[in-house]
Amino acid sequence: MSFRQGIAMRFAWLLMILFTAQSAWAVTGPEVAQLLNARYRLTSDVCAGATPVYFCSGVLVRRSQNPASVAFWKLSAEAVSSGVERFDYLRLDRVSVETGLPNGFVLEDVFTAIGIGKELEVNAAAPDAQALVKIWDEAAPTRIPLKALFYNLGVTGTLRAAQKDQLAYFQAAGEWLPILRLQRDDVQQTLFGFNQADQLYVGYQVAARLNARYADTAPVCRDGRAAYYCNGVLIRTTDQSTAFHSWNPSPGSVRGNGASFSYLRADAGVSRFYKSQGFVIREQAAPTGNPMRLRCAYPYDAGTGGSADVCRTHGGLCSELGVTSVQAWVARYSARVNGSCAFDLDPQQFQLSIDVRQNRGDFYGWNEFMVAAWPQNNPTQLPIEAFFWNVQALVPGGGLSGAQYDQKDYFQVTGRYIPILRATLGAAAGQVFVFNPLEQGVQ
16 A cells, blocks of 8 residues: 555545544534535545545535426436436546536435445446446435535526425425535635525524514613614515615615614504515614614604605604603694604614504504615625515515515525515414425525
């Protein structure tokens, strides 16, 4: 054995130990990408114990060949007939085929498969960029040594396809396989990347966060700041149009330095939406590249369109007019709730904007909170948390199709996936926001 082979074998053993140890615990998506990239860079001539290169190096991937109605791990007719399934074998020093791969799945290396008790038998095939893998029991997907799913960032429709595969495996096995981006970087010598936002399960997590914020009616945050920094849900309903991006402020919002949002919270008394689709932003305390700053709060729709300053549409701020209690507000505005002054944002005034709505309905059914105009065409820096649709809108519209259009538009511009949620005010058990994987429209 040459000195070079000895070093390579020892390194391979270290990788095997690392992969096996990592598999014993929950491995995160970024860690999976790192492990696969390490295998991609490892160009050993032989693995430990004089075993073939497939035992420790390179990455075995198979493009999805099955229709959407068939699970991705189901074997091809050719495989059933021959007893082997053909895989691409990707390694830094081998023939490059990954640019033509749309989406599919990645297997463990042989050493790791052995370590976790899953059978994986690999044989060389021609050309050297491919390998033959012994077929598996397709009725037992948890016994297949699967490592991850992948999609090609440059091929339209592949993220959605990978998400369908992710859901299918979860429904069959009760586990989430990470989705990786196939994005070769010759400088860094990497092949895979991980983005949390690509994962289908993120939608469930976002819905849970929003429902928790909706249910939290604390009048102030733990640090003493007004509640909008930590609870409640700020949403903006939008039109469906190919003429503009839904996340950009409208010309009127720029002129008046304020775009209209609604603030949803269990005690805010909001019973209807303006339009049937829109987006949700994160709580004001959340870090973001370009904050969307709340300016003032109207307890009811205030008809702010066309105002030179949307926070002074009806005479200025409530604090300037001496409106510092529910009684003072009722005495002044109970006969014309849509002509209210604007509450400013200290904790007492902000909570007052919620309190004056309680037990007092109106025709429109929503409040109007003004967010300062933000820069155009900078979506990656905005704190957009989800797109949403509803069937409780005053103005009918596309609803789900509108939200799907916005989601696709955002993905095409940014390369980032943001989930679509259904919003239902007054929903049972506080499930105002619900994620449904089948409603996602990214292509």
